[in-house]
Amino acid sequence: MKSIGANASHASRILAKASTTTKNDALTKIAFALEENRANLLIANSQDMNNARTHGLDAAMLDRLALSESRINAMIEGLNQVAALPDPIGHVTDLQSRPSGIELGKMRVPLGVIGIIYESRPNVTIDAASLCLKSGNATILRGGSEAILSNQALASCINQGLLSAGLPSTAVQVIQTTDRDAVGELITMNDHVDVIIPRGGKGLIKRLIADARVPTIKHLDGNCHVYIDSDADHTKAINIAFNSKTHRYGVCNAMESLLIAESVALELLPKLAAKFTEKGVELRGCEQSIKILPSLNAAVEEDWSEEYLAPILAIKIVTGIDQAIAHINHYSSKHTESIVTENKDTSQQFLAEIDSSSVIVNASTRFADGFEYGLGAEIGISTDKIHVRGPVGLEGLTSQKWVVFGDGQVRE
Numbered sequence: 503m504k505s506i507g508a509n510a511s512h513a514s515r516i517l518a519k520a521s522t523t524t525k526n527d528a529l530t531k532i533a534f535a536l537e538e539n540r541a542n543l544l545i546a547n548s549q550d551m552n553n554a555r556t557h558g559l560d561a562a563m564l565d566r567l568a569l570s571e572s573r574i575n576a577m578i579e580g581l582n583q584v585a586a587l588p589d590p591i592g593h594v595t596d597l598q599s600r601p602s603g604i605e606l607g608k609m610r611v612p613l614g615v616i617g618i619i620y621e622s623r624p625n626v627t628i629d630a631a632s633l634c635l636k637s638g639n640a641t642i643l644r645g646g647s648e649a650i651l652s653n654q655a656l657a658s659c660i661n662q663g664l665l666s667a668g669l670p671s672t673a674v675q676v677i678q679t680t681d682r683d684a685v686g687e688l689i690t691m692n693d694h695v696d697v698i699i700p701r702g703g704k705g706l707i708k709r710l711i712a713d714a715r716v717p718t719i720k721h722l723d724g725n726c727h728v729y730i731d732s733d734a735d736h737t738k739a740i741n742i743a744f745n746s747k748t749h750r751y752g753v754c755n756a757m758e759s760l761l762i763a764e765s766v767a768l769e770l771l772p773k774l775a776a777k778f779t780e781k782g783v784e785l786r787g788c789e790q791s792i793k794i795l796p797s798l799n800a801a802v803e804e805d806w807s808e809e810y811l812a813p814i815l816a817i818k819i820v821t822g823i824d825q826a827i828a829h830i831n832h833y834s835s836k837h838t839e840s841i842v843t844e845n846k847d848t849s850q851q852f853l854a855e856i857d858s859s860s861v862i863v864n865a866s867t868r869f870a871d872g873f874e875y876g877l878g879a880e881i882g883i884s885t886d887k888i889h890v891r892g893p894v895g896l897e898g899l900t901s902q903k904w905v906v907f908g909d910g911q912v913r914e
Contacts, residue, residue, distance in 0.1 A: 503687035506642055507694030509672035510615045514640035517673050518612050522589040524667055525636055532632070532663030533581040539659050540574055546655035547624065554648045562752065566622040567649055577628040580879060584632040587878040590897050591638045594905060603911050608902040612638035614696035616899065617688045617716065618881070621646040621702040627656045630699075631674045633881050635664075637899040640673050642695065644688060646702075647680035654678065689714040699894075701882050719894060721859075721885035723809040724754030725835040726867045729826040729852070731843035732763040736770060738864060739842040743774060745866040746840065748781050752811045754883060755838050755860075755870040759806060759816045761826045767819045768794055783813040790819040806833040823848050827855045834858055836885040838870035859885050859892040 517525075536543070547569035554567055590610045597607040616639045620626045627643055634641035645653040657676035664671050677684050689698050689710055698718045700710045707722050728746050730739045746757035762770060771794050778785055786805050787798035798817070805816040806829070820826045830839050840862040841852040849863045860870040870893065872880025877895030884890050890898035 503677075503684055503691065504694075506675050506677065507615070507688075507691045509670075510640040510642050510675060511694045513670045513673040514612065514614050514638075516670055517635070517638045517640055518591075518614075520638065520669060522591075524669065525589070525638070526585040528635060528663050528667035528669050529581050529585040529632055530663075531666040532628075532660050533578045535659035535662040535666075536574060536578050536581075536628075536656075539655070540571070543569060543574060543652070543655050543659075544571075546651040550649055550651045557648070559648060563622055563648070567624070567652075569624055569652060573625060577625055580625075580629060581632050584636050584879055584896075587636065587896060589636065590900050602913070603909065605907040607905055609905045610897070610900045611903050613899060613901055615640045615642065615694060617642045617644070617691075617695045617698045619644045619685055619688065619698065619700045619702065619706065619710070621706065622649060624649050624652040624656060626701060627653050627676065628660075629879065630881055631660050633879055633896060633899060635673065637896045639899055640675075642675050642677065642688060644677045644685055650678075650680055685709075686713065689716055689718075692716050699882060717889075719882070719884045719886060719890060719898070721754065721835070721837060721883050723835045724756070724837040724883070725758050725807055725809050725833065726755055726838045726840075726870075727759045727761060727830050727834060728757045728840045728842065728867060729761040729820075729823075729830070730763060730766065730770060731823060731826075731841060731845065731848055732765040733845035733848060734763075734766065734842040735844055735864075736766070736773075739766075739770060740774060740777065742840065742842050742864070742866050744777050744781075746868060747778070747783060747815055748813070749866070749868045751813055753868075754809075755867050756811070757815070757840075757867050758808060758810050759818065759833070761818050761820050761829060762791075763822055763826070764790070764819050765822075767791065771795060771817070771819075778815060781813070783815050785815055785817055787817045788819060791817050794819075807835075809835065823851055827852065831855075831857050837883065838862065838867045840865060840867050859883065 593610045594607045599605050618630045653676050660674045661671040692715050695716045698716045728743050785798050786801040792798050801816050836858045838860040839856050839858045872893035872895050880893040880895050
């Protein structure tokens with residue numbers, strides 16, 4: 503692991519000065535290598551799938567692990583899309599002149615070496631490699647043991663593309679061992695690794711939070727809320743709440759708790775419950791909501807902070823905007839919250855006082871996504887406050903340095 507770290511540090515200095523043309527060339531050549539090695543990728547993945555079934559992985563994990571022709575197509579398309587994105591590196595902003603005559607601004611620069619730890623999905627290997635490469639960062643990738651053969655096959659394609667473009671193969675390194683001690687080494691190598699990005703379940707994230715000595719960009723879970731205000735348009739409210747929960751269940755930006763202002767609850771709750779029940783969603787309500795709909799299951803304290811990732815929804819009736827904000831800020835995981843209201847002052851209060859990485863007015867929580875935000879691609883969602891928050895795209899994988907332009911000035 504120390505050798506991998508040293509190689510990554512060396513490669514990061516080469517990538518930092520690589521031209522946009524060179525980086526894009528590497529991305530397109532990696533895409534070409536995937537196209538040329540489809541059969542090998544599918545064979546390796548088939549072996550991983552067989553091993554995973556033998557070890558009793560559940561259906562959801564098997565679905566994430568599986569590669570197919572369409573998923574390989576998506577990886578190739580993703581590489582080409584990242585190649586088409588603007589290169590943030592070297593971009594200078596906020597230029598200003600000072601009384602001394604100097605000019606100064608801020609220049610986008612790579613973070614350096616990024617370690618990414620993830621589970622199951624082999625496509626993350628390509629997603630992470632492409633975004634790190636375009637943003638000028640070397641990366642060390644540690645996928646799950648269940649995907650080891652798939653990731654090794656993908657690593658071979660990545661290495662082919664890098665070398666064909668004249669970049670070091672060590673710019674993207676996939677850890678070849680399944681030994682869990684490798685993760686422990688990676689998250690403590692602050693002499694070589696600048697940032698860790700984990701993508702996985704709560705167990706993985708909690709371990710990294712406890713043990714990492716390298717700064718992390720992470721989110722632990724996605725307990726997202728929709729609040730239907732007393733001044734909400736009822737049609738919008740029903741559509742937004744239904745989409746936020748049922749568009750996809752197993753995603754971090756799905757609504758897990760629905761708050762409804764008491765002044766509209768009597769009219770809206772039965773309509774919402776009928777739609778959710780028809781869809782097969784289990785509803786768990788507070789005492790006040792059960793008085794309106796006795797058929798609801800009773801919510802317990804743990805429900806208000808739970809990320810279900812399943813067709814289960816917690817419902818709470820609140821007095822109004824102040825109680826909604828207090829509830830969300832207490833129980834939320836700081837991921838995404840939405841308000842449905844036609845009252846501009848209320849929406850502005852919600853925007854100002856909710857402490858989450860994405861705050862939405864009159865739209866589904868499902869929009870909290872790098873592609874929907876126009877980032878082109880994302881490496882994850884950050885609920886941290888430093889150094890980046892929300893969907894993390896190319897710019898989120900960079901930092902800034904001050905640049906100063908003078909003409910012989912000296913300080914007096």
